[in-house]
Amino acid sequence: MSIKEKQNITLNYELKLNDEIIDTNMDKESISFVYGSGQIISGLELGIKDMNEGETKIIKVSPKDAYGEYDEKLSETLDISEFEGIDLQIGMVLEAENDRKEPIRATVTDVTKEHVTVDYNHPLAGCELEFKVIIKSII
Incomplete structure (x- = not known):
């Protein structure tokens, strides 16, 4: 079953910036959120839209869909x-x-x-981000 609005999503991720891992929860507790609620950056939310439980995907997110352009x-x-x-x-x-x-x-x-x-810019403003995402559950 692919992800739809208002579903509870549980996932693990690895975040890379310039091919360097800067954050991950791959060996830790998964994160959970309600899809479509704005709890994660819009580019990542859009990138997981058609994923299914158990699926792994690499998602590239532009600055405008992450933390904005550097100002x-x-x-x-x-x-x-x-x-x-x-x-x-x-x-x-x-x-x-x-x-x-x-x-x-x-x-x-x-x-x-x-x-x-x-x-005052977000530390990741202006950065292209690369996420490796594993969907653990869709409820």
């Missing part, structure tokens, strides 16, 4: 005084709230004596 405008340089008391490191992820009290995350991309550059 240079989502990087900003701030005065280091705004980060007083924080041991800043390049690659560090900072969490804060925006004006509407919604959580936001930013990655530190540069630190000087006077400034800190942070990037």
